[in-house]
Amino acid sequence: ARAALVLPAAALLVSDLPGGPAAGSPVILAWDTVLPGFLLPLAPPVVMASLGLLLAALFKESPVSDLTPVPPARNGEADYSSGVAVCGAVRTPGGAAVPRAVLTLVDAAGRQCGRAASGDDGRFALSGPAPGGYMLIASATGHRPRAVGVTVREATAELEVLLGGPGRLRGRVRTPEGDPVPDAVVTMTDPQGDVVATARSAADGGYRLEGLVAGDYTLAAGAPGRRPGALPVTVVNGDQPPQDIELTGGAVLRGAVRNDAGRPVADARVTLTDNHGEVAGTVLTCEKGQFAFTALAPGEYTVVAAGYPPVATGLQLSGGEHSERDLRLGHDSATT
Known part of the structure; x- marks a missing residue:
C-alpha cells in the first residue's frame, strides 16, 4: 500500500x-x-x-491493578483504622512492673493488628482493633513469654499480663534449733524494693517460689510470735540449691502494772529494752493494767514502766518462753 x-x-x-x-x-x-x-x-x-x-x-482495557489496586502485603498485618483500645499492665507474679515488654495483638486469622511496648511502670496501650476475639502475645528479656486470649467489646479492654522468669527458689523456714515454722509468709524483693514473689511455708516449713528472673534479691520471712528474718540471695535460671531461712524469737512477756495499793494502773507506758540499750517495744497498759510483748528474741531485757516514778526490773528470756513479770508503781511518800 x-x-x-x-x-x-x-x-x-x-x-x-x-x-x-x-x-x-x-x-x-x-x-x-x-x-x-x-x-x-x-x-x-x-x-x-x-x-x-x-x-x-x-476499546483498549486498563490493567486490573489500575482499576482495583491491591495493597502490598505487610507481613500478614491487618489494618484497623478505628476500633476499641486495649490497655493494661505487664507485671511479675509478685506485682512488680515489667518495663520494655513487647506486646503483639493477633486476630483470629493470625494477622498482626497491633503492637506496643510497656513503659517503666509496666503500662501499655493498643488502639484500633475491631470488637472480637484476639490473642495477645507478651515477651520481655529474662522472662518467659506468654500468650493470653482477649475478647474486645465496645468498651476499652483493661487487662493485666503476668510474666515470670525461668528461675525457682525453694527451702525451709525453721528455728535456729531446726524446728519447722509452718504458715510463715515468705517474700522476695528486688534491689528497688518491689515484691517479685511471695509464698507461705507448709507444715514442714517448706516453701517454693516460681517464675523468678535471674538476679540479686532479698529473701524475708515472718510468722506470728517470731521475729522476721531476712538474707540476700542470688537467683539463677532453673533450679538451685535450697535456701533455708531462720526465724528466731517466739518469746512472750506479759505482766501488769499496779500501784502500792494493788490496784491496776491503766495507760502506763511500758518500755522493753535489750542488753544493748535498744528499744524492743513500747506499749500502754489496758484498763486492767496489763501489757504484753510478743515475738521476742532470746536474751536479756529491761522493763521500764512510767506514769509514776519509773520502775525497772531485769529478766532473762529463752526462745519460745512465755514469761510474766508484774511491776509495782507508787509515789515516794516524802514527795507527796
Missing part, C-alpha cells in the same frame, strides 16, 4: 520537472493503467488493518 501511494507521487514529480515527460506520455499512461489494478487488490487488507487499529485504540 505504501508503494502504491509513493509511485504516483513520484510520477507527478517527474512530470513537473523541466524536461520531464509530458502529460499523456507513455510513462504516465502506463501508471494510469497499472495503479488501479495494483491498488484494488490491496485495498481490503489495508482497510481491515486500519479498522483493527482503530477498534483497539477505542
Whole structure:
C-alpha cells in the first residue's frame, strides 16, 4: 500500500520537472493503467488493518491493578483504622512492673493488628482493633513469654499480663534449733524494693517460689510470735540449691502494772529494752493494767514502766518462753 501511494507521487514529480515527460506520455499512461489494478487488490487488507487499529485504540482495557489496586502485603498485618483500645499492665507474679515488654495483638486469622511496648511502670496501650476475639502475645528479656486470649467489646479492654522468669527458689523456714515454722509468709524483693514473689511455708516449713528472673534479691520471712528474718540471695535460671531461712524469737512477756495499793494502773507506758540499750517495744497498759510483748528474741531485757516514778526490773528470756513479770508503781511518800 505504501508503494502504491509513493509511485504516483513520484510520477507527478517527474512530470513537473523541466524536461520531464509530458502529460499523456507513455510513462504516465502506463501508471494510469497499472495503479488501479495494483491498488484494488490491496485495498481490503489495508482497510481491515486500519479498522483493527482503530477498534483497539477505542476499546483498549486498563490493567486490573489500575482499576482495583491491591495493597502490598505487610507481613500478614491487618489494618484497623478505628476500633476499641486495649490497655493494661505487664507485671511479675509478685506485682512488680515489667518495663520494655513487647506486646503483639493477633486476630483470629493470625494477622498482626497491633503492637506496643510497656513503659517503666509496666503500662501499655493498643488502639484500633475491631470488637472480637484476639490473642495477645507478651515477651520481655529474662522472662518467659506468654500468650493470653482477649475478647474486645465496645468498651476499652483493661487487662493485666503476668510474666515470670525461668528461675525457682525453694527451702525451709525453721528455728535456729531446726524446728519447722509452718504458715510463715515468705517474700522476695528486688534491689528497688518491689515484691517479685511471695509464698507461705507448709507444715514442714517448706516453701517454693516460681517464675523468678535471674538476679540479686532479698529473701524475708515472718510468722506470728517470731521475729522476721531476712538474707540476700542470688537467683539463677532453673533450679538451685535450697535456701533455708531462720526465724528466731517466739518469746512472750506479759505482766501488769499496779500501784502500792494493788490496784491496776491503766495507760502506763511500758518500755522493753535489750542488753544493748535498744528499744524492743513500747506499749500502754489496758484498763486492767496489763501489757504484753510478743515475738521476742532470746536474751536479756529491761522493763521500764512510767506514769509514776519509773520502775525497772531485769529478766532473762529463752526462745519460745512465755514469761510474766508484774511491776509495782507508787509515789515516794516524802514527795507527796
